[in-house]
Amino acid sequence: MQASITTSPAAPRGRRLLAQLGRPAxxxxxxxxxxxxxxxxxxxxxxxxxxxxxxxxxxxxxAFIGLMAAAGTPLIIAGGLDLSVAAVAGLAGVVVALLAAxxxxxxxxxxxxxxxxxxxGAVNGLIVTRLGLNAFIVTLATMSIVSGLAMVLTGxxxxxxxIPAFNWLGSGRVxxxxxxxLLTFLxxxxxxxxxxxxxxxxxxxxxxGNPEASALLGVPVRRVQMTLYVLSGLSGAMAGIxxxxxxxxxxxxxxxxxxxxxxxxxxxxxTSLFGGRGSIWGTLVAVxxxxxxxxxLTLLNVSSFWQDVTxxxxxxxxxxxxxLRVRLKA
Amino acid sequence: MSSPDRGAVAxxxxxxxxxxxxxxxxxxxxxxxxxxxxxxxxALLGANGAGKSTLMKILSGIYAADAGRIxxxxxxxxxxxxxxxxxxxxxxxxxxxxxxxxxxVAENIAIAALPSRRRLGVPFLSRREIAAQARALLDRLxxxxxxxxxRMGSLGLPQQRIVEIARALVGKARILIMxxxxxxxxxxxxxxxxxxxxxxxAEGVTILYISHYLDEVFRLSDRVVVLRDGRIAGSFRTAExxxxxxxxxxxxxxxxxxxxxxxxxxxxxxVVLAVDALSLPGWIADASFVLRRGEILGAFGLLGAxxxxxxxxxxxxxxxxxxxxxxxxxxxxxxxxxxxxxxxxGFVAAxxxxxGLVAGxxxxxxxxxxxxxxxxxxxxxxxxxxxxxxxNWIRTLSVRTSGPEQEIRFLSGGNQQKICLxxxxxxxxKVLVLEEPTRGxxxxxxxxxxxxIRRLADAGLAVLLVSGDAEETAGLCDRTLVFREGxxxxxxxxxxxxxxxxxxxxxxxxxxxxxxxxxxxxxxxLQTGAPL
Numbered sequence: 001m002q003a004s005i006t007t008s009p010a011a012p013r014g015r016r017l018l019a020q021l022g023r024p025a026x027x028x029x030x031x032x033x034x035x036x037x038x039x040x041x042x043x044x045x046x047x048x049x050x051x052x053x054x055x056x057x058x059x060x061x062x063a064f065i066g067l068m069a070a071a072g073t074p075l076i077i078a079g080g081l082d083l084s085v086a087a088v089a090g091l092a093g094v095v096v097a098l099l100a101a102x103x104x105x106x107x108x109x110x111x112x113x114x115x116x117x118x119x120x121g122a123v124n125g126l127i128v129t130r131l132g133l134n135a136f137i138v139t140l141a142t143m144s145i146v147s148g149l150a151m152v153l154t155g156x157x158x159x160x161x162x163i164p165a166f167n168w169l170g171s172g173r174v175x176x177x178x179x180x181x182l183l184t185f186l187x188x189x190x191x192x193x194x195x196x197x198x199x200x201x202x203x204x205x206x207x208x209g210n211p212e213a214s215a216l217l218g219v220p221v222r223r224v225q226m227t228l229y230v231l232s233g234l235s236g237a238m239a240g241i242x243x244x245x246x247x248x249x250x251x252x253x254x255x256x257x258x259x260x261x262x263x264x265x266x267x268x269x270x271t272s273l274f275g276g277r278g279s280i281w282g283t284l285v286a287v288x289x290x291x292x293x294x295x296x297l298t299l300l301n302v303s304s305f306w307q308d309v310t311x312x313x314x315x316x317x318x319x320x321x322x323x324l325r326v327r328l329k330a
Numbered sequence: 331m332s333s334p335d336r337g338a339v340a341x342x343x344x345x346x347x348x349x350x351x352x353x354x355x356x357x358x359x360x361x362x363x364x365x366x367x368x369x370x371x372x373a374l375l376g377a378n379g380a381g382k383s384t385l386m387k388i389l390s391g392i393y394a395a396d397a398g399r400i401x402x403x404x405x406x407x408x409x410x411x412x413x414x415x416x417x418x419x420x421x422x423x424x425x426x427x428x429x430x431x432x433x434x435v436a437e438n439i440a441i442a443a444l445p446s447r448r449r450l451g452v453p454f455l456s457r458r459e460i461a462a463q464a465r466a467l468l469d470r471l472x473x474x475x476x477x478x479x480x481r482m483g484s485l486g487l488p489q490q491r492i493v494e495i496a497r498a499l500v501g502k503a504r505i506l507i508m509x510x511x512x513x514x515x516x517x518x519x520x521x522x523x524x525x526x527x528x529x530x531x532a533e534g535v536t537i538l539y540i541s542h543y544l545d546e547v548f549r550l551s552d553r554v555v556v557l558r559d560g561r562i563a564g565s566f567r568t569a570e571x572x573x574x575x576x577x578x579x580x581x582x583x584x585x586x587x588x589x590x591x592x593x594x595x596x597x598x599x600x601v602v603l604a605v606d607a608l609s610l611p612g613w614i615a616d617a618s619f620v621l622r623r624g625e626i627l628g629a630f631g632l633l634g635a636x637x638x639x640x641x642x643x644x645x646x647x648x649x650x651x652x653x654x655x656x657x658x659x660x661x662x663x664x665x666x667x668x669x670x671x672x673x674x675x676g677f678v679a680a681x682x683x684x685x686g687l688v689a690g691x692x693x694x695x696x697x698x699x700x701x702x703x704x705x706x707x708x709x710x711x712x713x714x715x716x717x718x719x720x721x722n723w724i725r726t727l728s729v730r731t732s733g734p735e736q737e738i739r740f741l742s743g744g745n746q747q748k749i750c751l752x753x754x755x756x757x758x759x760k761v762l763v764l765e766e767p768t769r770g771x772x773x774x775x776x777x778x779x780x781x782x783i784r785r786l787a788d789a790g791l792a793v794l795l796v797s798g799d800a801e802e803t804a805g806l807c808d809r810t811l812v813f814r815e816g817x818x819x820x821x822x823x824x825x826x827x828x829x830x831x832x833x834x835x836x837x838x839x840x841x842x843x844x845x846x847x848x849x850x851x852x853x854x855x856l857q858t859g860a861p862l
Contacts, residue, residue, distance in 0.1 A: 197710045199702045206699055209688040216647060216677060216685050217700045217753070218668040276690040 027270040030321065031285045038289065042296035049299055056178050060170075060246065062291035063180035064089065064239035065258050066284065069265045070187050071235030073283045074195055075228040076266055079208040079275030081135040082124060082229060084143035085236040086259040088117050091150040092240030093250030096166075097159035106166045114237045120146060121233020125226040143259075150252035158251040161244050170246030180242050187235070192280045204228070208275025261290055264311065268318045289314070342401070343368045343536040344420075344505050349398030351384055358384045360560045361398070366505070366553075369534040371527065373547040373568070375580055376557035376772070382540055385557070386507050389538075390422035391415035402504065419504035423511060425770065426683075429490050431483030436464035438482050439497045467496040470533075471526050488519035492526050499535075506530065507538045510770060512546060519633060524550055542772055544573045545801065556580050580773055588777050589805035590784035592824040599623030602792040603662070603761050605644065608653035613639045615816040621761060626783065626793040628803040631813030631835050638680070640813070641763035641796045645677045646670045658760055671700055676754035678747075680765035680796070686750045687738055694720040694734035696749055701757040723752035727782060744775025751782065762786070765796045780806055800828035800835075 043050040068085045075082055092113040099109035124142055128135045161167075172179040195201035206214040207224045215221045236255075244250040268286035271278030290311060297307045346364040350357065359381045366372045376382045387393045389400070391412040399406055407418040415422070429438050437444075437460060445459035464478040473496070476489055485493065491511060498506060512520040527537060527550060541547055547554060548568060556564040556579040564579030577588070603621040608614055614636040621627050631637030643651035646664030655662040657673055664670035667677065679685035688696055694713075697720045698705055705716050720734040727748040731741055738746060747767065754762055764783065768776045783806065787793050797803045803810055808824045812834040820834045 199706050199711055202695060202699070202702055202711060205691060205695070206688045209690040210684075213679070213685050213688055214699070216645075216667050216679055218671040219699065220668060276688070 028279060028282050028285065031269065031282060031289065031318075034318075035285055035289050035292070038292055038296065042292065042299070046296065046299045049296060054295065054299070056181070058288075058291045058295045059181035060178045061295065062287050063178070063184040064243045064246075064255070065261055065265070065291075066184040066287045067187055067235050067239040067242070068232075068255075068258075069262045069269075069283050069287055070184070070191050070280065071228075071232045072262055072266050073269070073271055073278055073280050074191060074201075074204050075225075075232050076271050076273060077195075077208045077275060077278040078204045078225055078228050079211060080128065080225050080228055080232075081139060081273075082121070082232040082236075083136065083139040083259060083263075084120065084124060084146055085232050085239075086255040086257075086262065087143045087147035087150070088120050088233055088236030089240035089243060089255035090252050091120075091146050091153075092117050092237035093161075093244035093254060094150045094153050094159060094252050096241060096244055097161050097250035098153060100161065100163065100166075101159065106163050110166075110241055113241055114234060117233040117235075117237025117240070118230050119233070121230040121236075122226070124233065125229030128229065129222040129225050147253065147256055154250075154252045156252060158249045160249050162248055167245050167248055169242055170244075170248075180246065183238075183242070187238075188280060188284050195280055200224070200227075205276060208272075208277075210276070261311070264315045265290055268315055286318075341367055343370070343403060344538075345399075345401040345404075346385075346389075347399040347401070349385070349388060349395045349400065351381075351388060351393060351396050358560050359388075359395075362557070362560070362562055364555060364562070366536045366538065368504075368536055369531050370553065371531055371537045371539055371551045373539045373541065373551035373554045374557065375541075375547065375554060375576060376563075380557040380580075380772075381560040382557055383509070384560075386422060386509060386538070386540065389415065389420055389505075389507060391420075416501070419502055420507065421498040421503045421505070422507045423494060423498055423509065425510040427487065427490050427494060429482050429494060431481070433482055434479050435468075435476060435482055435485070435493055436461045436478040438493055439464040439467060439478075439500060441497070442500060463500070464496070467499055468493075470499075470529075471496055472529050473526070486519070488515050488522050491515065491523055495523075495526060495530075499530075503535065505536045505538065507540075509540045510542065511539075512541065512543065515633075520546065542768075542770070542776070543799075543801075544576065547576075548573065577773065588773070588780065590781050593625055593787065593808045599625060599790075599792075602658055603644075603794075604656045606654040608640070608643060608651065608655075610636070610639055610643045610648055610651045613816055614643060614651075614813075617811075617813075617816075617818050619811055619818065619821075621792045621794055623790050623792055624787050625808045626787050626795055626806055628807030628810035629794060629796045629813065630798070630800065630803045630810050630831050633798060635813040635835065636816040637796060637811070637813035638765070638798065641677060641765055641794055642679075644670070644794075645675055645763060647677070671757075671759075674758075674760035676700070676757070676759035676762040678750050678754070678762070678764045678767060680769065682743070682746060682750060682769070687746060689737070689739040691738060692735050693724070693729075693731055693738050693741070693749055696738045697723060697734075697753045698756060700753055704757065719756060720752075723749075723755065727752055728778060742772075742775075744771040744779070747771050747779060748775065748782075751779065755786070759791070761792045761794065763794045763796065766798065767795070768799075768802060800831045804828040804831055 048054055068089065072082060072085060095113040095116050096106070096109045099112055100106050120142065124139055127133055127138045169179060174182050195204060203219050203224045206219050207221045211221050240255060243254055247254065265286040266283050267273060268289065269279060269282030269284070271283065293310060293314065294307055297310060342365045344364070344366045346362060348361040348363060349359055350361055351359040362381070362385060374382055374385070384393065388395045389409065391409045391414050394410055400409060401407065402418050402420070407414070409415050409418060430441065433441070440460045440463055445456045445463065446453040447456050461478050468474065468476050468478060471492065473492060476485070476493065482490060482493065495506070511523060515523065530537065539547070539551060551568045554566045554568055554571060554576055555562060556576060558580060564576070566576065599622040601620045602623050605620070606618050608617040617636070617640065629637040629640045639648060642648050644653070644655065646666045646669055657675070662673055664673060664675070670677070688699070694716050698716045702711065705712050717734045723729070724731060724734065729745045729748045731745060738749060741749070751767070767783070768779055771779065783793060795803065795807055804827050810822045810826065810831060811818050812820045812822065812831055814835060822830065
C-alpha cells in the first residue's frame, strides 16, 4: 500500500489565476464585475433603468447612506463599530427642524446638529476606549437612547422643513450632478486620501490589525479610535441634514431602517469586522450595488419584502465568496 | 541515509521512507528517511526553511507528501487529513499553546470526545467520567498536583502545556510530535515538562521533538536528526555527539561561533540611562542601575523574578511603574510608549505575534510604523522613501522575503524578528530594549541577530537585553543584572557563564526564587548547557 502520495495536477494557468485572486485589489474587481452584471441585467429587463433620471435617483437615494458607510469603514478597519450612526442621523434632522422652528438661522441650526453628532460620536468613543467596553453593546445602547430622544423631542411626528436654501442641499445640482451625490463622492475621496496616504490612515490599519502591538510601537491607538467615532457621529449628522433637506421634513425615525444597509455595504465592500483589513472604494461599490439592486427590483415591481430577502442573500453570497478567495490564497 | 534493514523495520514505531514534498515546483523535502523506536525521543533540528515544519505537517495530516511511505508499527499508513493522523496514533502539539481558558482542566482534556450518556435519547455530559478520565491521565503523567476541576486559565503556562500533552494522549497516541514546546516557558519551568516527557518515554510513547535550544535537546533526546535544505544532514546518537557537531551539521557552511565577541575592554562608555529605584508592584522592588553607551546589559531572572518587566516598565508600557531616571542627562519619565520613543527609547517585545507584529500589514508598513513621521512630507506618507529604507534593511539584515510589499505574517519567525529589530534602526534610538530577541528563532537567524546587536552596540547604542535564556544572556552581554524576587540580586561581568547566572537566579539549591508569584518555579537542574 502506498501512503500519502498525491500529484500536483493544478495547471500553471489555474495557479496564476488563483494567485491573482488572492491579491487585495481582486476583491474590488470582483465587486465591480458584479456591479456591472446587475446593471446589465436590469437594463435588459427594464428600459427605464438606464435613464439619466433613474440613475440620479439611485444616487440621491444612496447618498446619505454612503456618507455614513464612508465614515463607518475606517472605524471598522480600526476595530470599532458604530450602530448608533443612523439614529444620530434621525436626531440631527430633528435638531435642525426644532431649532429652525424656534426662529434660529437655518445654517446655525445645521452647525448645531453637526456639533450634536460629533458630541454623540465622542460619547461613544469615550465609553469604548476609556472604559474598554464592547463597541457593539455600547453603540447598540446609544442607538436606542438617541432614537428614543428623537422621538421624545418630536412626539414621534415629522417636523416640516421647507426652507428653499436648505432644501437645495437635498435636491440642488452642481454641473448637473445632484448635490448629495457630489458631497458623498467628495467624502469618499477624502477618506481614501486619508486612509491610503496619511500617517493617520496607516495608524487606522495598524490599530485594527493589532492594537496591542500598535500601542507598543507608539501608535496613539485610543486617539485614532476616538477620532473615528467622532467622524462617524459627524457623518451621521451630515446624513441626517441631507435627508431632511431631501424630504422637506425631519422624521425622527427616517434613517434608522437603513442601519443594516450601511453595515452590509461596509462588509460587502471587503472590510473585515475583525479590523485591520478593508477598502473605502469597496464600500462605495457595495453601496452602489445595494442601491441599484433596490432600485432595479422596485422597477421590476418586486415587493420591498422580497428586496430584503435579496439584499440578505447578496450579502451572504459576497461574504462567502470573499472567504473562499482568502482561503484560496492561504 | 540508506534504507534501514529488516530488523529495524520490525522494531520501528515510526518509519519514514523517501518522503518528498515540493511547493510550487520548489522542493522542500527531498527523499527524507527517518526512524524512531518505541519510547525513543528523537530531536529534529534544522535552520529555518530546512523542512522541519513541512515534515511535521505531513506526519500530522496537514499536508500530503508528494512521494514516499510512512509506516507506523511496520504498517504503511495513508495520512491525508488530521483525522487520519490521529487514527494512526500520531498527535501534533503545535508551538502555540491552544487551550480553552474558561473550561476546566478536565473539560479541556476531554474536549475532543466528551463522554456522554443518553437519557430519553438526548445526550447528557457525564461529568463524573470526564473528571475520572482527566484524573487518570494526569496521574499517569505524575501530575497529581493539578486539580482536574480547576479553570484552565488559572494555571501557569507550563501546567497548561502539560495539560495539552495529557489531552493529546486521550485515545491511543503512540507518536507525539512537539514543536518548540518550551518556547514560552522559562528554563526552570521547562524542567517540569521534561519530567513528563521522561514519563511518557518510559511508557513507550515515541516523541519527535523540535527545538532550537540545544541544551534541551541534549538533556532529553536519545537521537538527534538534523535537516538541512530538505535533506537529512546528519543523524547522531545524543550520547555520542556534541553541540558543535550538531551545529556544524545544521548550519553547514555557516557553522561557526554563535555569539559575537564581547565589547573591547577599556574605558567604559558614558552613562546613557541612569535608573533610580525602579519599582512595579508585584514584580520589581527598588532596582537601580545604569546603562552605558556601547554596552549590552542583560536583565536575567527566572519567570516571575521581575527581570521580564524591567524593559517595559521603563518604556512606559506598565502603568504602575515608578522610578526616577535620566536619559542622556535629561529627566526621563514616559507616560506611554509613544513618549518613550520620542525620548530615544526603542523596544522589541517578547511576544512577537501578539505584541510585535501587525500581521495584516506589509513588511514595509511594519518597518516604518514607530517612526512613520520621518516618512511624511506635507502631510502625506512617502511610500517610495519607505520602500527604499525597508529594502535597505532587508539587504543589511539578510531578511528572507519576497520584498517590502509582502505581508509580514508570511515571513518565518527569524525574519519577522529581524524586521522587529530593523524598525527601531530606522530612527536612531539611544537605548534599545530587546525582550527575548531570539525566542522561536532558528540558529542561523539567531547568529545573524546576535551579530547585528553587537554591531549596533559598537556603533554606540545602549542595549538592554531581557532574556530568560541563560545561554543567550551569558553569551551576548557585557554585564548582567540577575533578578531574584523583584530585586537585583547580583551583577556579573561579561566573562560569566550561564551556570553562574542560573545559580544566582535560583538562589540556593533549596530556596526557589520568586516562590508564590505567578507560578512557583522549581530550582533549575544545572544540566549540560551547550557551551556555545
